[in-house]
Each structure stands twice: as C-alpha cells, then as structure tokens.
Amino acid sequence: MIRYADAIRFDRLAERGRNEPLRVTAETDQGDEIEVFLKPSARPEIGIEGMANEIFAACVGSHVGVPVCEPIAVRMSSDWISSVQDPLIRDVLSRSSPVAFGSLAAGSGWRRWTSDERLIGERRGAALSTFVFDAFIENRDRVVSNPNLLIRGDSFRVIDHELCFRIRLCLFPRAEPWRMGYLQNTVSPGATGHVFGALLKADRYVDFTPIRPAWAGLSDDALSDYAACLPTEWVDAASAIDDALTHLRTVRDRIDECLMEIERALA
Ligand SMILES: Nc1ncnc2c1ncn2[C@@H]1O[C@H](COP(=O)(O)OP(=O)(O)O)[C@@H](O)[C@H]1O
Ligand SMILES: [Mg+2]
Structure with missing residues (x-):
C-alpha cells in the first residue's frame, strides 16, 4: 500500500x-x-x-x-x-x-507557515482536521514556534511526525485525549501552543461535523493494514506501533468524549 x-x-x-x-x-x-x-x-x-x-x-x-x-x-x-x-x-x-x-517533496510553490498567516475560508476545515489529528496521535511537534506545516494558497501539507505516538513515554500526563481538560495547553497563545490552537479558538465559523465520521470510520482492518505496510526491516518498532494502534482504537471507540474535549478546548 x-x-x-x-x-x-x-x-x-x-x-x-x-x-x-x-x-x-x-x-x-x-x-x-x-x-x-x-x-x-x-x-x-x-x-x-x-x-x-x-x-x-x-x-x-x-x-x-x-x-x-x-x-x-x-x-x-x-x-x-x-x-x-x-x-x-x-x-x-x-x-x-x-x-x-x-x-x-511537496513540489514548487509551497512555503512554510508563518505566524502572520490568517485562518480564512477553506483553510479552516484543514486546520481543524490537523488540530484534531495532532491531538489524537499525541503530536506535540506542530506548535507556533515550529509549525511543521507547508502552505500554498489555501492548501496545507502537514509534515514531520516522527515524535508522535510514543504512547509508553506519555506518563505525565498519560495519553488520554478523551479526558476533560487534556487539550488545555494546546490552545494557549504563545510559542508552545498548537499552531492552530489559538486561531481556531478565536474563530466562530469552525465546522465540527466532518470530524466524527472520519474518526469513527477508522476500522480495525484499516489500522492493521497500515501497521502491516511498515517495512519488515523496521521490526524493532513493532511493539511501539502496537501501542499506537491500541491508542487509536480507544480514540475511535471513545470518539464522542474526545470530540467533547476538542469542542471544549476550542470554545
Ligand atoms: N515532503 C516535504 N515537502 C517539502 N518540504 C519538506 C518535506 N518534508 C520536509 N520538508 C522540509 O524540510 C524541513 C525539515 O523536515 P522535517 O520533517 O520537519 O524534519 P525535522 O525532524 O528535522 O524537523 C521542513 O521544515 C521543510 O522545510
Ligand atoms: Mg520539523
């Protein structure tokens, strides 16, 4: 695949x-x-x-x-x-x-997102999906000071996911995006907040409806297929990916609580 x-x-x-x-x-x-x-x-x-x-x-x-x-x-x-x-x-x-x-490589015309960009028009939907994605995959590496985000017109490309998941290392706090208050830090203004956190929080026009079906539809079969496409040479990562799989299944099964926390954080 x-x-x-x-x-x-x-x-x-x-x-x-x-x-x-x-x-x-x-x-x-x-x-x-x-x-x-x-x-x-x-x-x-x-x-x-x-x-x-x-x-x-x-x-x-x-x-x-x-x-x-x-x-x-x-x-x-x-x-x-x-x-x-x-x-x-x-x-x-x-x-x-x-x-x-x-x-x-994304190709020509793409540049790095900078903090004077605005969240307008079609950018909102992709910004919300990205914010939710990072919350659910435990990615703390898309922040204002290091956006790991490319932009061309109103289109985005997200990059750099090597530090996500690492579920076993998430102890204080544990990886629990379904817990009320979990995302509080990600929406704070300043260098360490999520690149879209404060921007989405300030926005009255964010549409949450596409998020639930996207995550509720992440089937066990699809997750296993993704894990199975990792090169066999990378077997040392198998147990870490198993933990990531378990985490994503829980996110999917508790999607309503997860979304409640997303909406609470961005309210
Ligand atoms: N697929 C890509 N298309 C275009 N530029 C990319 C792509 N992947 C990485 N880059 C560029 O390389 C830089 C470093 O890549 P990144 O994945 O963020 O690595 P690091 O782990 O070193 O931060 C990015 O900031 C971006 O400028
Ligand atoms: Mg990077």
Missing part, C-alpha cells in the same frame, strides 16, 4: 529541520523518478520508531482527510551509500537501517 523506491542521488541537505533531512532523488518500483526528504534512522531523534511513526501517521492522516505528504519507503544500497561524497552523511547512512523514511 505504500510505494517503495531506491535512492539514486543525494542532492543536498534540507535547509531546515533538527534532523537535517536529506534531499534525495529516488526511483520507485514503478519506474518513476521522485524527490524525497529522507530521514534515515541514525539521525539523532529518528531511530526505527521515528520512521515507523512517520509512515503510520501519514497513513492514518490520509484516512481521516488530513493533507499529508505521501510516505515512501526508500531503500539505500551499500553501493549508493558509498557513492555519497560527504563523509559525515555517508557515515550516518551506513549506520542507518537500509530502508529509510522518505516524504515525497
């Missing part, structure tokens, strides 16, 4: 990002040449679990109507790694899993 590709050229490093993704040209198994932002497992914050979170979150996001970039599983042959000129990058790649996470 996800596309595989072989890395064929290292172009340059991305201009931004804590993990300095690599801009790489790759050839898909169907023969298309594509450009990806590559996150190999040996980058400090990524690891196998971070790559698995990226793909799993992108699959769930696209199921519930969040505008994600297509995730690609990118094979890196040892010949290709040897052909990379920069010794530091070559070293990172050779210490990484031979399959890396790739995010299909």
Whole structure:
C-alpha cells in the first residue's frame, strides 16, 4: 500500500529541520523518478520508531482527510551509500537501517507557515482536521514556534511526525485525549501552543461535523493494514506501533468524549 523506491542521488541537505533531512532523488518500483526528504534512522531523534511513526501517521492522516505528504519507503544500497561524497552523511547512512523514511517533496510553490498567516475560508476545515489529528496521535511537534506545516494558497501539507505516538513515554500526563481538560495547553497563545490552537479558538465559523465520521470510520482492518505496510526491516518498532494502534482504537471507540474535549478546548 505504500510505494517503495531506491535512492539514486543525494542532492543536498534540507535547509531546515533538527534532523537535517536529506534531499534525495529516488526511483520507485514503478519506474518513476521522485524527490524525497529522507530521514534515515541514525539521525539523532529518528531511530526505527521515528520512521515507523512517520509512515503510520501519514497513513492514518490520509484516512481521516488530513493533507499529508505521501510516505515512501526508500531503500539505500551499500553501493549508493558509498557513492555519497560527504563523509559525515555517508557515515550516518551506513549506520542507518537500509530502508529509510522518505516524504515525497511537496513540489514548487509551497512555503512554510508563518505566524502572520490568517485562518480564512477553506483553510479552516484543514486546520481543524490537523488540530484534531495532532491531538489524537499525541503530536506535540506542530506548535507556533515550529509549525511543521507547508502552505500554498489555501492548501496545507502537514509534515514531520516522527515524535508522535510514543504512547509508553506519555506518563505525565498519560495519553488520554478523551479526558476533560487534556487539550488545555494546546490552545494557549504563545510559542508552545498548537499552531492552530489559538486561531481556531478565536474563530466562530469552525465546522465540527466532518470530524466524527472520519474518526469513527477508522476500522480495525484499516489500522492493521497500515501497521502491516511498515517495512519488515523496521521490526524493532513493532511493539511501539502496537501501542499506537491500541491508542487509536480507544480514540475511535471513545470518539464522542474526545470530540467533547476538542469542542471544549476550542470554545
Ligand atoms: N515532503 C516535504 N515537502 C517539502 N518540504 C519538506 C518535506 N518534508 C520536509 N520538508 C522540509 O524540510 C524541513 C525539515 O523536515 P522535517 O520533517 O520537519 O524534519 P525535522 O525532524 O528535522 O524537523 C521542513 O521544515 C521543510 O522545510
Ligand atoms: Mg520539523
């Protein structure tokens, strides 16, 4: 269900990002040449679990109507790694899993969201889906100071999901988006609030109706299929993804309580 590709050229490093993704040209198994932002497992914050979170979150996001970039599983042959000129990058790649996470480049005309953007017109629906998505996948990494969000006209692309889920590490507070008050911090104004939190809270025209059917329709079969499309090389992430699956099933089964908290936080 996800596309595989072989890395064929290292172009340059991305201009931004804590993990300095690599801009790489790759050839898909169907023969298309594509450009990806590559996150190999040996980058400090990524690891196998971070790559698995990226793909799993992108699959769930696209199921519930969040505008994600297509995730690609990118094979890196040892010949290709040897052909990379920069010794530091070559070293990172050779210490990484031979399959890396790739995010299909959004393409031309996209820029990063900045805090002087406004939430108008069609942007509202995608902003609400994104806010809900981040609340339900435990993503604290789309905040005012680091939006991980691209915009072109009124369209968005969300990126960067390696730090989401990590359910076992969520202890104080536990991952309970169905609990009243859970989302309070995400709507606070300031650098650490969710990129859309304060904006949606100030907006009287937000339409909540599409959210429930999207999440209530996240079937067990679909969730298992998404978990099953993770590369077999990433088996070390299996139990973390199991926890993510259990968490999402609970969100789905308790969707009314979750939505009550979303609406309360944004009221
Ligand atoms: N699919 C993509 N399309 C376009 N730009 C991207 C894409 N993925 C990442 N980028 C760019 O690379 C930067 C770093 O990527 P990101 O996934 O946020 O990595 P990090 O974990 O290092 O923050 C982003 O801020 C964005 O500018
Ligand atoms: Mg980022």
